[in-house]
Amino acid sequence: MLLVKRIVRHTKYMAKTSTKKLPPGRLKIVRALKTLLGKKDFNSITTAEIAKTAGVTEGLIYKYFNDKRDLLFKVLLELFEQFLLQMEKDLKGVEGSLNKLRSIIQSTLFWYDQQRVFTRILLVEVRNSPDFFKSEAYQQCVRDYSKIIMDIIHEGIGLDEIRKDIKPSVIRQVIQGSVEHVCLPAIIFNREIAVEPATEDLCRTIFFGIKQ
Amino acid sequence: MLLVKRIVRHTKYMAKTSTKKLPPGRLKIVRALKTLLGKKDFNSITTAEIAKTAGVTEGLIYKYFNDKRDLLFKVLLELFEQFLLQMEKDLKGVEGSLNKLRSIIQSTLFWYDQQRVFTRILLVEVRNSPDFFKSEAYQQCVRDYSKIIMDIIHEGIGLDEIRKDIKPSVIRQVIQGSVEHVCLPAIIFNREIAVEPATEDLCRTIFFGIKQ
DNA sequence: TTTATTAAGTAAGTGTTACTCACTCTTTCC
DNA sequence: GGAAAGAGTGAGTAACACTTACTTAATAAA
Numbered sequence: 001m002l003l004v005k006r007i008v009r010h011t012k013y014m015a016k017t018s019t020k021k022l023p024p025g026r027l028k029i030v031r032a033l034k035t036l037l038g039k040k041d042f043n044s045i046t047t048a049e050i051a052k053t054a055g056v057t058e059g060l061i062y063k064y065f066n067d068k069r070d071l072l073f074k075v076l077l078e079l080f081e082q083f084l085l086q087m088e089k090d091l092k093g094v095e096g097s098l099n100k101l102r103s104i105i106q107s108t109l110f111w112y113d114q115q116r117v118f119t120r121i122l123l124v125e126v127r128n129s130p131d132f133f134k135s136e137a138y139q140q141c142v143r144d145y146s147k148i149i150m151d152i153i154h155e156g157i158g159l160d161e162i163r164k165d166i167k168p169s170v171i172r173q174v175i176q177g178s179v180e181h182v183c184l185p186a187i188i189f190n191r192e193i194a195v196e197p198a199t200e201d202l203c204r205t206i207f208f209g210i211k212q
Numbered sequence: 213m214l215l216v217k218r219i220v221r222h223t224k225y226m227a228k229t230s231t232k233k234l235p236p237g238r239l240k241i242v243r244a245l246k247t248l249l250g251k252k253d254f255n256s257i258t259t260a261e262i263a264k265t266a267g268v269t270e271g272l273i274y275k276y277f278n279d280k281r282d283l284l285f286k287v288l289l290e291l292f293e294q295f296l297l298q299m300e301k302d303l304k305g306v307e308g309s310l311n312k313l314r315s316i317i318q319s320t321l322f323w324y325d326q327q328r329v330f331t332r333i334l335l336v337e338v339r340n341s342p343d344f345f346k347s348e349a350y351q352q353c354v355r356d357y358s359k360i361i362m363d364i365i366h367e368g369i370g371l372d373e374i375r376k377d378i379k380p381s382v383i384r385q386v387i388q389g390s391v392e393h394v395c396l397p398a399i400i401f402n403r404e405i406a407v408e409p410a411t412e413d414l415c416r417t418i419f420f421g422i423k424q
Numbered sequence: 425t426t427t428a429t430t431a432a433g434t435a436a437g438t439g440t441t442a443c444t445c446a447c448t449c450t451t452t453c454c
Numbered sequence: 455g456g457a458a459a460g461a462g463t464g465a466g467t468a469a470c471a472c473t474t475a476c477t478t479a480a481t482a483a484a
Contacts, residue, residue, distance in 0.1 A: 023460080023461060023462090024461090025461065025462065026461095041340065041342055042340070043340065046440085046441060046442080047441070047442055047443080048440095048441075048442090056462070056463090057462070057463050057464065058442085058443085058463095058464085059443085059444080059445085059462080059463065059464070059465095060461080060462060060463080061442095061443090062442090062443060062444075063460095063461075063462075067442075067443075068441095068442065068443090098423065123339075124339045124340045125340050127335075127336050127339045127340065128253065128254070128255065128336045128337050128339065128340055130253055130400075133400060133401075156422075160424050161423070161424055162422050162423065162424055163416075163422055163423070163424050164424075165416065166413045166416050166417055166422060167409070167413050170394065170410065170413040170414065170417065171413075171417060171422055173390060173393040173394045174386070174389075174390040174393070174394075174414065174417050174418070174422075176393050177386075177389035177390040177391070177392055177393025177394070178385060178386040178389045178390060179389070180389055180393065181385040181386070181388050181389025181392065182382065182385045182389070188342075188345060189345075197379070198382065201378045201379050201382040201383075202382065202386065204375075204377065204378050205378055205382065205383060205386050205418065205421070206386070206417065206421065206422060207421045207422060207423045208420075208421040208423055209417070209418065209419050209420040209421035210368075210374050210375055210378060210383050210386075210418060210419060211310065211373070211374065211375070211419045211420055212372050212373055212374055212375050212376075235431080235432060235433090236432090237432065237433065238432095258469080258470065258471085259470075259471060259472080260469095260470080260471095268433070268434090269433070269434050269435070270434095270435095270471090270472085271433080271434065271435075271436095271472085271473080271474085272432080272433060272434080273471095273472090274471090274472065274473075275431095275432075275433075279471075279472075280471065280472090425484100426483105426484085427482100427483085427484080428481105428482090428483080428484090429480105429481080429482080429483095430479105430480085430481075430482095431478105431479085431480075431481090432477100432478080432479070432480085433476105433477080433478075433479090434475105434476080434477070434478090435474105435475095435476085435477095436473105436474095436475095436476100437472105437473080437474080437475100438471105438472085438473075438474100439470105439471095439472090439473100440469105440470085440471085440472100441468105441469090441470085441471100442467105442468095442469090442470100443466105443467085443468090443469100444465105444466080444467075444468100445464105445465095445466085445467100446463105446464100446465095446466105447462105447463080447464090447465105448461100448462085448463070448464105449460105449461080449462075449463090450459105450460080450461070450462090451458105451459085451460075451461085452457100452458085452459080452460090453456105453457095453458090453459100454455105454456095454457090454458100
């Protein structure tokens, strides 16, 4: 059952990205933006620059993407799928709801630290796009990520490992918000994330509280 | 001593906004952007629109502001000063570090819920501006807000009300991150924030942890 | 009161940039 | 072989942020 679920998941995430035979121009465009995002922020990257880096004409971008932002969403989607795969892999075999949450926190911190381009897109670049929340990247990946956490919380409540007197959605928001807020300054000021100690501090706070 | 500090703060926050005699055109521009931000997001507001709403010419914007973003930062600065004043007022007379943190959380949730324009600027619009972090609004207000929280945490640790084995900065990030993440969907999807229950849930989580 | 100086505000640009459209070349497949 | 669909081009455009040279109004010194 679990195995089946994983295979379903796997094909689900891989479908859009690598399996389907996509036109080479499209791949080149996506790769070009990824490269450029390593050097400068999205707003200061021009479509002309993307085209030049990709070795195609500007017009081609608009054959495959609705607009510049849409291209960004697609890049995010691709990177997000990889992240979710890794996270679920890390999660495998972990027992107990709190340990599972710890695993997710650690995986996320690690991934955010390693995949700076991905993290900057997710935490800073797409935030102010109202239509990001209608995009595949959001509807598919972000929600999936949230759902994984929610399921663990509900499981934890059912097994009496997590208190019942807090709204599960707020617990989820505390976890996600804390993680993001720990990573944000690191991403913006290009500092590294101390994954292990940050995981420890976050879990200690979220699991046991700050009260002496 | 405390009184002196408050007076200093007060004049500090008011200095930029209301006290100084600013040219009417400047005020009209700031007011115009505030109005427009109530209706649409920053990126889809044009400088021409701002000028027209303000009843001045486009060029005047660039007499008083470096660029369109800088104008946004100034608007945020103004609104942030008001927020800090209110927050400190709410905090007055509250005893105990945890109660103080609760007060801050509640004030923030309330203000975020009421001042949608302010909150949208702060949580979504300025995030992807690399130079926001060099702006007055950040260097003065955001840091001030963080510092207030940090001081309370340190006080709490000193008085044995808050555990010593978590990095104070992480505690601060958990608080700020949680609050922001609770408010973000409400701001984006224009839902109202249930201030009291959210405050309760957040405090319960952060103070006592989610572990049963 | 005159004159010099600074500040407030204007009007007409300009360069850049995201995006479009009509077209060609290439592949696929009956 | 030919048609239909897909991949890719390149010239062009409208919109937009921002500039610059200028005018008008207020301030202050002589």
